[in-house]
Amino acid sequence: MASVSVPTSLDGAKALDCADSLAALRAAFHLPGDLIYLDGHSLGAATHGALARIDDAAKREWAGGLIGSWNDAGWIDLPNQTGARLARLIGAAPEDVIVCDSVSVNVFKLAAAALPLAKNTRVLIVEEDEFPTDQYIVEGLSALADVKFMRAPAGEGLAALRERGGVLVKSAVNYRTAALADMAAHERAAADCGGVVIWDLSHAAGVIDLDLNACGARLATGCTYKYLNGGPGAPAYIYVRDDVAASVRSPIAGWFGHAAPFAFDAAYAPKEKAARFAAGTPPVLSLSALAGALDVFDQIDMAGAAKKTRALGDLCLARCEALGLPSPSPAIGEMRGGHICILHDNGYAIVQALAAAGVIADFRAPDAIRFGFSALYTRYQDVWRAMDELERIVKTASWDAPGFKKKNAVT
Amino acid sequence: MASVSVPTSLDGAKALDCADSLAALRAAFHLPGDLIYLDGHSLGAATHGALARIDDAAKREWAGGLIGSWNDAGWIDLPNQTGARLARLIGAAPEDVIVCDSVSVNVFKLAAAALPLAKNTRVLIVEEDEFPTDQYIVEGLSALADVKFMRAPAGEGLAALRERGGVLVKSAVNYRTAALADMAAHERAAADCGGVVIWDLSHAAGVIDLDLNACGARLATGCTYKYLNGGPGAPAYIYVRDDVAASVRSPIAGWFGHAAPFAFDAAYAPKEKAARFAAGTPPVLSLSALAGALDVFDQIDMAGAAKKTRALGDLCLARCEALGLPSPSPAIGEMRGGHICILHDNGYAIVQALAAAGVIADFRAPDAIRFGFSALYTRYQDVWRAMDELERIVKTASWDAPGFKKKNAVT
Numbered sequence: 001m002a003s004v005s006v007p008t009s010l011d012g013a014k015a016l017d018c019a020d021s022l023a024a025l026r027a028a029f030h031l032p033g034d035l036i037y038l039d040g041h042s043l044g045a046a047t048h049g050a051l052a053r054i055d056d057a058a059k060r061e062w063a064g065g066l067i068g069s070w071n072d073a074g075w076i077d078l079p080n081q082t083g084a085r086l087a088r089l090i091g092a093a094p095e096d097v098i099v100c101d102s103v104s105v106n107v108f109k110l111a112a113a114a115l116p117l118a119k120n121t122r123v124l125i126v127e128e129d130e131f132p133t134d135q136y137i138v139e140g141l142s143a144l145a146d147v148k149f150m151r152a153p154a155g156e157g158l159a160a161l162r163e164r165g166g167v168l169v170k171s172a173v174n175y176r177t178a179a180l181a182d183m184a185a186h187e188r189a190a191a192d193c194g195g196v197v198i199w200d201l202s203h204a205a206g207v208i209d210l211d212l213n214a215c216g217a218r219l220a221t222g223c224t225y226k227y228l229n230g231g232p233g234a235p236a237y238i239y240v241r242d243d244v245a246a247s248v249r250s251p252i253a254g255w256f257g258h259a260a261p262f263a264f265d266a267a268y269a270p271k272e273k274a275a276r277f278a279a280g281t282p283p284v285l286s287l288s289a290l291a292g293a294l295d296v297f298d299q300i301d302m303a304g305a306a307k308k309t310r311a312l313g314d315l316c317l318a319r320c321e322a323l324g325l326p327s328p329s330p331a332i333g334e335m336r337g338g339h340i341c342i343l344h345d346n347g348y349a350i351v352q353a354l355a356a357a358g359v360i361a362d363f364r365a366p367d368a369i370r371f372g373f374s375a376l377y378t379r380y381q382d383v384w385r386a387m388d389e390l391e392r393i394v395k396t397a398s399w400d401a402p403g404f405k406k407k408n409a410v411t
Numbered sequence: 412m413a414s415v416s417v418p419t420s421l422d423g424a425k426a427l428d429c430a431d432s433l434a435a436l437r438a439a440f441h442l443p444g445d446l447i448y449l450d451g452h453s454l455g456a457a458t459h460g461a462l463a464r465i466d467d468a469a470k471r472e473w474a475g476g477l478i479g480s481w482n483d484a485g486w487i488d489l490p491n492q493t494g495a496r497l498a499r500l501i502g503a504a505p506e507d508v509i510v511c512d513s514v515s516v517n518v519f520k521l522a523a524a525a526l527p528l529a530k531n532t533r534v535l536i537v538e539e540d541e542f543p544t545d546q547y548i549v550e551g552l553s554a555l556a557d558v559k560f561m562r563a564p565a566g567e568g569l570a571a572l573r574e575r576g577g578v579l580v581k582s583a584v585n586y587r588t589a590a591l592a593d594m595a596a597h598e599r600a601a602a603d604c605g606g607v608v609i610w611d612l613s614h615a616a617g618v619i620d621l622d623l624n625a626c627g628a629r630l631a632t633g634c635t636y637k638y639l640n641g642g643p644g645a646p647a648y649i650y651v652r653d654d655v656a657a658s659v660r661s662p663i664a665g666w667f668g669h670a671a672p673f674a675f676d677a678a679y680a681p682k683e684k685a686a687r688f689a690a691g692t693p694p695v696l697s698l699s700a701l702a703g704a705l706d707v708f709d710q711i712d713m714a715g716a717a718k719k720t721r722a723l724g725d726l727c728l729a730r731c732e733a734l735g736l737p738s739p740s741p742a743i744g745e746m747r748g749g750h751i752c753i754l755h756d757n758g759y760a761i762v763q764a765l766a767a768a769g770v771i772a773d774f775r776a777p778d779a780i781r782f783g784f785s786a787l788y789t790r791y792q793d794v795w796r797a798m799d800e801l802e803r804i805v806k807t808a809s810w811d812a813p814g815f816k817k818k819n820a821v822t
């Protein structure tokens with residue numbers, strides 16, 4: 001791996017925590033007891049602010065304010081306002097982001113909307129190691145819209161796009177390896193060939209310093225329940241660059257994307273900008289938790305947070321390397337997202353043993369263990385201790401013992 | 412109007428409340444002060460159980476249980492389990508209902524899925540007085556899937572279906588007039604012509620005694636934030652009759668509709684039954700509020716609740732008739748949903764004046780005032796008092812006074 005400076009002892013890790021300018025943010029989170037939670041890439045931890053916000057939304061706004069809260073509590077503007085706050089974290093203009101639906105539904109909407117933008121070729125491309133739901137969604141859309149579907153080999157979506165144009169759905173950070181895509185290169189290729197890239201930012205937003213505008217991204221979506229700590233199944237978002245918005249239409253033309261949803265016109269007239277991609281009535285309670293979670297992010301600079309996340313990952317990788325555990329994650333921090341993946345035939349059993357020792361990681365079939373780091377609440381000493389447990393387990397485990405069966409975990 | 416027995420005084424209304432076997436359920440609801448809330452057809456009131464459930468989901472399950480709650484707290488089964496409880500209220504088998512997405516997204520999914528079922532003709536039909544989002548969605552789908560779109564005159568969807576087949580999207584209860592569709596007649600026509608009806612139950616479920624199985628319904632969706640009291644923007648649901656499920660596929664093939672979502676297979680294999688219409692990660696916090704709200708419904712028989720709702724509506728209609736206010740709502744209770752609509756050029760001003768007097772109704776442009784009744788928390792005396800206020804307003808109002816301007820209200 002690249003030569004980076006990492007602590008070589010628990011004391012060294014603690015010293016980094018003492019010097020960490022982000023360390024105080026950890027107090028904003030509800031973290032159960034001594035648990036070392038390294039699964040924020042799957043479900044982020046709760047902030048006290050998010051818990052307070054959902055409590056207020058349920059009791060004061062819904063139960064107390066009833067229908068009047070659409071105006072009085074600002075529910076009607078919440079998808080836009082929350083999107084605007086989120087925009088800063090991904091390098092977008094405030095009005096270019098709207099919170100709505102799930103990533104699955106949003107990939108569908110964006111891929112369908114992008115088809116008329118893609119000159120020359122009606123083909124939908126997705127790589128074979130892409131997060132499964134993105135593959136399923138794109139293939140399902142191709143059947144409905146009668147568009148060619150192409151599943152490209154891993155890492156070859158860019159080449160496929162260059163060769164034939166069309167619409168490529170691509171994760172900014174791979175869910176398994178944590179490899180960061182060269183977003184600017186993809187966008188240059190798209191510009192050259194008349195194609196379109198739709199970015200899935202699920203494993204990237206809130207943990208690395210994305211700059212959608214600078215890299216030329218036009219369309220993106222992502223979830224908010226991972227590094228953005230919006231809560232289980234928190235609504236996703238859609239980014240549409242300002243100059244593209246007028247040229248795209250959501251195929252799911254719901255009333256919340258209508259310019260005048262309460263005029264009850266028969267004819268559809270989409271809202272301006274990204275807001276035209278809203279569909280049905282937003283899930284106000286879940287959305288309120290997300291709005292509360294963003295309070296912590298309002299205080300931080302993503303570049304500084306990303307720097308710390310890379311250092312946490314470097315420490316994890318160095319310890320795994322010392323144990324001889326292979327990792328498909330990029331050794332250079334700038335080329336990674338917020339998690340580190342290691343491969344082991346007994347990955348599921350290891351993750352179970354780690355959980356029994358108070359370290360929460362996760363497993364992805366068939367052999368991937370993932371450790372996720374959030375600059376907002378993960379400490380260097382947490383990573384050190386987690387790696388101590390990992391070392392103990394891999395050096396002492398009896399893989400044939402009962403209960404150490406390989407199987408899929410839910411999440 | 413039809414000759415029905417309604418109370419003729421406040422004391423008479425109170426006597427009915429005393430004799431009401433459902434009266435005790437009102438204590439399950441958080442109802443602010445002396446407010447008379449007749450807007451449950453737009454946003455249902457909160458139950459103490461729903462508020463407790465979302466509090467528990469946020470604090471104990473999310474903040475405390477973190478990722479483990481997908482299994483330990485049963486989040487993974489919540490869309491199915493909640494759908495199964497809801498199924499009884501609409502006359503469906505438990506496994507034929509799944510909670511997912513919004514009505515807008517679900518109408519899209521069902522209408523697309525129904526196209527291959529509709530023999531002979533690829534046409535999507537919707538009536539011109541249908542709830543606007545249903546019209547927008549169907550028109551948007553027709554463009555994407557290259558299917559003919561037909562906007563039928565009000566009330567003529569059935570004739571259009573008989574004549575040409577295709578897929579008709581139709582509300583069981585009209586959002587404006589509260590007229591109940593003859594669901595069995597529609598289904599007979601669909602069976603005869605090889606067409607398909609997709610029912611929007613948004614203004615019907617939780618307030619009248621629907622029996623989807625008995626009337627031959629095959630596909631339906633509806634929202635849960637009105638009479639089902641699931642909370643603002645609570646997730647919607649999809650009903651797919653068992654014998655049809657294997658023949659239909661959701662066009663939005665998200666991972667939560669996959670038979671093995673955590674196997675991360677590249678190939679899509681849909682779940683059995685209605686569950687195949689799930690798409691992305693469910694909004695657990697919003698869904699938990701809905702699950703809590705259904706506790707009250709678990710105790711009741713919908714036929715009894717519907718009988719009371721009709722009686723509340725009869726009282727409202729009788730008072731409005733005495734005031735000379737025209738209503739497009741059916742006079743016969745069995746032909747209505749849970750709300751009563753009256754028409755007035757100054758409808759918006761009247762609704763504002765009612766609110767100032769502590770009576771919450773709503774307004775739909777250009778001239779419709781809606782009063783909604785829930786058998787679970789609306790009392791006969793509430794209707795009587797609301798009508799007293801309405802009488803005072805229409806008899807004394809000066810329509811040209813400042814602040815009495817016509818305009819659209821949000822919701």
